[in-house]
Amino acid sequence: MSGKIICNASPLIFLSKIGRIGLLNDLFSEVFIPEGAWHEATRKPDEVTDNLRELKSAGKLNVFTVENTVAVSAMIGRLHRGESEVILGAGELGIPDVILDDGYARSKAKQMCLNVTGTLGILIAGHQNGLVADIGYEVSELLKIGFRISGSIIEQIMKY
Numbered sequence: 001m002s003g004k005i006i007c008n009a010s011p012l013i014f015l016s017k018i019g020r021i022g023l024l025n026d027l028f029s030e031v032f033i034p035e036g037a038w039h040e041a042t043r044k045p046d047e048v049t050d051n052l053r054e055l056k057s058a059g060k061l062n063v064f065t066v067e068n069t070v071a072v073s074a075m076i077g078r079l080h081r082g083e084s085e086v087i088l089g090a091g092e093l094g095i096p097d098v099i100l101d102d103g104y105a106r107s108k109a110k111q112m113c114l115n116v117t118g119t120l121g122i123l124i125a126g127h128q129n130g131l132v133a134d135i136g137y138e139v140s141e142l143l144k145i146g147f148r149i150s151g152s153i154i155e156q157i158m159k160y
Contacts, residue, residue, distance in 0.1 A: 004030040006090050007099040009040035009082045011119045014101075016048045018141040023126045025060050028097075034089045036072070037082030038063045067092055078104050090114050119147065120157060 005028045012033065015021045024031045033041070038056075042049040055061045066072055066085045075084035083105040086098050091112070100106050101118045109116045117125070119142065126132035139157055143149065 003028060003097065004032065004093075004095045005097045005099060006032045006034065006086050006093070006095050007037065008086045008101070008105070009037040010101045011099045011122065012037070012041040012052060013048055014119045014142060014145065014147055015122065016051050017145050018138060020123065020126070020132070020138065021051060021055065023122050023131060024099075025055075026131050027122065027125050027129065030062060031060065032062045032064055032089070032093060032095065034082060034085030035063060035065050036080075036085040040080070040082050064089060064093070075108075079108060080105075083108075087112055087114065120149065120153070124157065 005024070007024065012021065015023060038052075042052055052061065056063060066089045068088055071088050072081065072084045075088070079087075079102075083100060083102060086100060087105070087109050090096060090098050090109075096113070097115045097117070098109055099117055099119070099122065100109055106116045106118070120139070123132055123135060123138050123142075127135045132138055136158055139149070139154060
C-alpha cells in the first residue's frame, strides 16, 4: 500500500487504542480525514483524542471539508456523517482508497468504485510489510476493546 487514503473515525479510534495508529503513516504517503469523521473520533476528551490531535498538529493527519454538503445530508441514514464524507470526499479529492469498518458503508463505497479496506486490513498490510510481528496479538487487543469480528474472519486473518 502507498499513496493517499481517506479514513473514517472507527479505524482511527481502534488503531489509536491499540497503539497502531502509526501504521497509517507507515503505509500511506498522506492520510485524509473528513471533518465529520474527525469530530466523531475526537469528541471525547481522552488519550485517543490527544493522540489524534498530536498527529494532526504534526501534519500526519489531514482534516478536510467535504464541499457537497447536500449529498452528504442525502446519504445520512444508514450511513453516519463521517462515512458519507469519506465516500463523497474520495470523489472530491480524487482518492480511490478508503478505510471503513461498517459493512453497509463498505458496500456503498464499493458501489462507488472505491478500494475499501478496514482496521483489520491495515493490520494485515502492516504484517505483510514487516511492521506488525504478531497479527494474532493485535486482533486479540482489538477484541478486548470491543471490536466486533466474526470467528470465520479471525480464522482467515490467522493464516497471515
